Amino acid sequence: MRFCAALLALAGATAGLSDTLTLRDGRVVQGTYMGGTARTIKMQVDDSTKTFDVTEVASLQFTAPAAASETTKPGMEGRADSSVRAVIYEDLQCPDCAAFRRMLDETLLPKYGGKVCFEHRDFPLAKHAWARRAAIAARFFAERDAALGLEYRRETMAGQEAATAENFNQRLTAFAQAHHIDPAEAIAALSNPAYAALVDRDYQDGVGRGVVHTPTVFVNGRPFIETFTVDEISKGIDEALAQAR
Numbered sequence: 001m002r003f004c005a006a007l008l009a010l011a012g013a014t015a016g017l018s019d020t021l022t023l024r025d026g027r028v029v030q031g032t033y034m035g036g037t038a039r040t041i042k043m044q045v046d047d048s049t050k051t052f053d054v055t056e057v058a059s060l061q062f063t064a065p066a067a068a069s070e071t072t073k074p075g076m077e078g079r080a081d082s083s084v085r086a087v088i089y090e091d092l093q094c095p096d097c098a099a100f101r102r103m104l105d106e107t108l109l110p111k112y113g114g115k116v117c118f119e120h121r122d123f124p125l126a127k128h129a130w131a132r133r134a135a136i137a138a139r140f141f142a143e144r145d146a147a148l149g150l151e152y153r154r155e156t157m158a159g160q161e162a163a164t165a166e167n168f169n170q171r172l173t174a175f176a177q178a179h180h181i182d183p184a185e186a187i188a189a190l191s192n193p194a195y196a197a198l199v200d201r202d203y204q205d206g207v208g209r210g211v212v213h214t215p216t217v218f219v220n221g222r223p224f225i226e227t228f229t230v231d232e233i234s235k236g237i238d239e240a241l242a243q244a245r
Contacts, residue, residue, distance in 0.1 A: 033197070122139075
């Protein structure tokens with residue numbers, strides 16, 4: 001993950017709160033989650049930063065949803081510094097999310113990519129058998145390369161009809177191999193509590209904002225839920241851009 005200013009932003013967003021890291025030997029560590037890698041988790045504890053191997057970790061829980069920082073965002077497209085932000089809560093197994101993904105690629109990004117920031121957030125629904133695993137895998141690939149994480153999201157949604165809970169790992173392996181990544185590392189990432197915690201943070205943040213259905217897209221706070229049309233959300237984006245001038 002990228003640190004420096006992004007980590008300072010994360011620390012600021014959680015100041016005064018205490019995340020909880022539970023180790024497999026029963027120890028509990030209270031502090032602030034500071035990111036990590038596919039193999040490690042960093043926690044700010046008092047005045048020091050402690051690093052834990054993921055094999056030591058049983059769970060990682062956040063005290064409260066926090067604003068996403070560069071280290072926690074699952075993906076951004078368009079103009080990152082725009083004051084107009086479309087925050088997308090998505091489930092990678094959701095057919096309506098796949099339809100919105102096509103809407104993004106065919107219409108919204110070509111039209112607004114130079115003006116609007118499109119932020120992806122994870123909201124895997126319990127009714128979907130492999131959605132949470134896909135969200136965790138997407139975090140793994142995004143850590144390697146932001147564009148690769150987005151490509152995994154795009155390809156996963158495009159291939160929903162062929163995917164099942166039983167062949168999920170096989171398809172994950174094929175994607176990793178096609179992008180010159182060790183498949184064993186991708187499979188291992190599914191059990192990484194740090195990635196799982198980031199997905200859970202997005203989910204709880206969505207619940208706090210009233211998200212129930214996917215996709216739910218907030219355009220500068222205005223919600224567009226599940227089956228909106230391209231004309232409806234385009235109008236909302238145009239209005240937000242007009243207000244931002």
